[in-house]
Every structure is written in structure tokens, then in C-alpha cells.
Amino acid sequence: MICRQTAKLPRIEKVKIYQESRAPNPRRVRIFLAEKGVDIEYQQVNIMDGDHKKPEFARINPLHRLPVLELGDGTMIAESVSICRYFEELHPEPALMGKTAKEKALIDMYQRQVEFNLLAAIAMCFRHQHPAMAKLEVPQVAEWGKANHDRALSAMIWLNDVLKDREFIAGDTFSIADITALVAIDFRKVMHIEIPDELDLLNGWHKRISGRPSSSA
Amino acid sequence: MICRQTAKLPRIEKVKIYQESRAPNPRRVRIFLAEKGVDIEYQQVNIMDGDHKKPEFARINPLHRLPVLELGDGTMIAESVSICRYFEELHPEPALMGKTAKEKALIDMYQRQVEFNLLAAIAMCFRHQHPAMAKLEVPQVAEWGKANHDRALSAMIWLNDVLKDREFIAGDTFSIADITALVAIDFRKVMHIEIPDELDLLNGWHKRISGRPSSSA
Numbered sequence: 001m002i003c004r005q006t007a008k009l010p011r012i013e014k015v016k017i018y019q020e021s022r023a024p025n026p027r028r029v030r031i032f033l034a035e036k037g038v039d040i041e042y043q044q045v046n047i048m049d050g051d052h053k054k055p056e057f058a059r060i061n062p063l064h065r066l067p068v069l070e071l072g073d074g075t076m077i078a079e080s081v082s083i084c085r086y087f088e089e090l091h092p093e094p095a096l097m098g099k100t101a102k103e104k105a106l107i108d109m110y111q112r113q114v115e116f117n118l119l120a121a122i123a124m125c126f127r128h129q130h131p132a133m134a135k136l137e138v139p140q141v142a143e144w145g146k147a148n149h150d151r152a153l154s155a156m157i158w159l160n161d162v163l164k165d166r167e168f169i170a171g172d173t174f175s176i177a178d179i180t181a182l183v184a185i186d187f188r189k190v191m192h193i194e195i196p197d198e199l200d201l202l203n204g205w206h207k208r209i210s211g212r213p214s215s216s217a
Numbered sequence: 218m219i220c221r222q223t224a225k226l227p228r229i230e231k232v233k234i235y236q237e238s239r240a241p242n243p244r245r246v247r248i249f250l251a252e253k254g255v256d257i258e259y260q261q262v263n264i265m266d267g268d269h270k271k272p273e274f275a276r277i278n279p280l281h282r283l284p285v286l287e288l289g290d291g292t293m294i295a296e297s298v299s300i301c302r303y304f305e306e307l308h309p310e311p312a313l314m315g316k317t318a319k320e321k322a323l324i325d326m327y328q329r330q331v332e333f334n335l336l337a338a339i340a341m342c343f344r345h346q347h348p349a350m351a352k353l354e355v356p357q358v359a360e361w362g363k364a365n366h367d368r369a370l371s372a373m374i375w376l377n378d379v380l381k382d383r384e385f386i387a388g389d390t391f392s393i394a395d396i397t398a399l400v401a402i403d404f405r406k407v408m409h410i411e412i413p414d415e416l417d418l419l420n421g422w423h424k425r426i427s428g429r430p431s432s433s434a
Binding site: 063101105144147 | 279294300317323329334356360361
């Protein structure tokens with residue numbers, strides 16, 4: 001297993017992350033921070049009970065989404081990738097978003113491509129087809145959910161091809177692009193979307209990345 | 218009009234951007250580079266003729282999307298925001314993606330929120346309802362397009378509220394979040410989505426940002 005052990009930093013005080021332990025987006029941040037060795041307080045918000053949709057949550061995020069990072073001065077930073085970017089700036093090692101201009105651009109590109117083509121496609125299947133989402137996703141458009149099964153499959157085929165000359169999605173080192181892809185690939189299970197056996201590079205990558213200690217964060 | 222005049226930098230050689238002058242995503246990059254004063258070669262790819270879908274375009278972007286930046290060493294960087302990030306690293310002034318960790322995180326957050334809630338909603342209306350997209354967006358799910366009219370309106374109401382204590386979307390300075398929002402707001406015209414008159418802060422912001430020379434890029 002290829003994995004760098006990261007020393008744990010002292011817990012950051014007066015800063016916390018509102019999150020939901022079962023949801024995919026907060027998991028992206030937890031894995032990122034585990035790789036950085038950053039210890040922080042997490043406050044659970046129950047999505048399936050709609051706690052993030054309640055009027056009082058607007059103070060934390062007017063768009064009613066999770067996760068949200070609250071800084072010591074009261075600033076609220078929503079969006080998984082933006083929270084990761086904050087910690088990448090504060091704790092640059094290990095670099096998970098690149099060091100040079102070219103690395104930063106390429107990792108950003110792969111992160112976004114995985115996010116839009118794979119994670120978003122699986123999320124659309126879940127939001128528009130899963131009965132548990134009927135009250136949270138209005139209107140549920142089943143036909144759009146169904147169309148996204150094909151989009152998710154196309155994205156897996158593309159990702160398998162990306163991995164033909166490299167160990168990690170954006171190149172020779174583990175990055176935020178691998179985190180987004182791991183969370184997406186694991187999230188597919190809830191919709192019973194299989195990774196085709198013939199995508200051997202993607203299956204091998206998934207096994208390697210799942211073996212990192214951060215994957216259980 | 219509040220606008221900084223940016224001196225034009227010498228043309229960057231051996232680097233070019235594949236783009237489509239009528240499409241919203243390439244416009245994001247053109248405005249960004251105009252604000253930076255970066256002069257670069259643009260190569261037109263005709264989207265409505267499906268030139269980006271042709272097999273030979275896979276060499277430039279296997280996901281068949283525009284814009285794509287080609288570097289001198291042959292590296293291809295797709296994704297509007299990733300291309301902008303590359304130039305932000307090379308030409309940090311004027312900063313359009315923040316300077317401190319907190320600024321970078323907040324600008325990233327607003328950029329993403331505008332991109333996912335407003336630009337993507339309008340793009341979904343266009344892709345799933347406009348007859349010109351029937352051959353490029355398969356299947357077109359009209360019901361999903363229709364649902365996105367409401368999502369776009371909600372995002373405009375949210376954005377009007379964001380602007381209640383500031384001149385620009387992410388705070389006191391013009392940023393990439395304003396560029397994404399301008400492109401989204403202008404793109405809505407093709408779907409005849411109106412900005413409600415009562416959203417006076419959004420209408421005022423749109424008039425100010427449209428007055429910057431970069432808006433014609």
C-alpha cells in the first residue's frame with residue numbers, strides 16, 4: 001500500500017465544520033483533513049431529517065448545504081473544495097492541490113472533471129430516483145435520474161482511460177482529485193451502480209485508494 | 218464606472234486557447250484574461266456544428282468540452298476555472314482569486330455557488346429545452362429544463378441578497394465570482410429568463426459589471 005503517514009497537528013480551536021457523517025460532500029473534507037493530519041471539531045447536522053433546510057440554518061449557509069467551515073471570527077465557508085483550499089493554504093504539506101502553476105491547474109481540472117462528470121451524475125441518480133429524497137428534491141425528475149446512470153458509466157470509462165499511464169488521477173501523487181473520485185465511486189453503491197469488471201485500472205485504483213487510512217475518515 | 222485599467226502584457230507565444238466565441242464558458246476565460254491584461258491566441262472551434270464532438274478533438278480534450286488551454290509543452294488544460302487558476306498563478310496582479318487563505322476560500326466559494334446554482338441552472342434550461350441542442354444533449358429532458366427555470370430564479374434572489382452589503386459578489390473587490398455571474402446573467406437572455414425588477418441590487422451590479430471594458434471580451 002502506497003501511503004504517507006501524516007503526523008497529527010494539534011487540534012484547531014474555535015473552528016468547526018458543520019457536516020453530516022453519511023453524506024458524500026462532507027466526507028471529501030474529512031478525507032482531505034485526515035491526509036493533512038488536521039484535527040478539528042465536527043458538528044453533526046442531520047440531512048435526512050432536513051435540519052439543514054430549517055430557517056435557522058440560513059445563518060450558517062443561506063444555500064442550506066453541507067459542509068460549512070466556521071472560522072474563529074464567525075466567517076462561514078461553504079463548498080467542500082473551498083474548505084479544502086483554505087486548509088491547503090494554511091497547511092501546504094502534504095500538497096493535495098499542487099505546487100506549481102501547471103500542477104495546480106491540472107489537479108484543479110481533474111478535480112472538477114471528476115466532480116461534474118462522475119460525482120454529480122451519481123448525485124443526480126440519487127436525488128432524482130431514490131425514494132428517500134422525495135421530500136428534499138422537488139421536483140424529482142426520474143427521467144433525468146435515469147439519464148445520469150449512463151453519464152456515470154461514461155465517466156467511469158473515461159476515468160479508467162485517464163489512469164492508463166499513472167498511479168493517481170492527476171499524475172504521480174495523490175491529490176484532491178483522488179478524494180473526489182473515491183467519494184463518488186463509493187457513493188455509487190447506494191444506487192447499485194456497478195464498476196464494470198473490464199475497467200481494471202479503475203478497479204485497481206479504487207482498491208489502492210480505499211487502502212489509505214484516510215478513506216475511513 | 219469603477220474599473221482598473223490593466224496594461225496589456227506582451228502576447229504569450231506557443232500557447233493558445235481552443236474556444237467558441239458564442240459559448241458562455243470560453244467567455245469566462247476571455248474576461249478573466251482581459252482583466253489580467255493577458256494577450257493570447259484564440260482558436261475558434263464551432264460548437265453548433267459539433268466540431269468539439271468529432272473524434273479528432275479527443276486529443277485536445279477527451280471529454281469534448283471547451284475551452285481548453287494548450288501550453289508550449291503540449292499539456293492541455295480544460296475547465297474554465299482551471300485555466301484561470303493557471304494564469305492567476307503566473308500573473309498574480311490584479312488578484313482575481315484572492316490573496317490570503319480566507320480570501321481565496323471565500324472567492325472560491327462564491328465562484329462555485331454562482332457556477333452551480335445560477336450558471337448551471339441556466340445551462341440546464343438551454344441544454345434541455347432549446348431546439349438547437351436537440352442533437353448535442355441526448356436525451357433532452359424537458360421537465361428537467363423546466364425545473365431549472367425555478368432554480369435560476371432562486372439563485373438570482375439569493376445573489377441579490379449576497380449583494381446587500383457589498384459592491385462585488387465576494388466582497389470589496391472584483392473577482393472571478395463576478396465573472397461567472399456576469400456570464401450566467403447574460404446567458405439567461407437566450408432562454409428569455411428575466412431578472413425581476415425588484416432585485417435592484419442584482420440589476421445595479423449587472424449594470425456596473427457590464428460597464429467594465431472586459432465585459433466585451
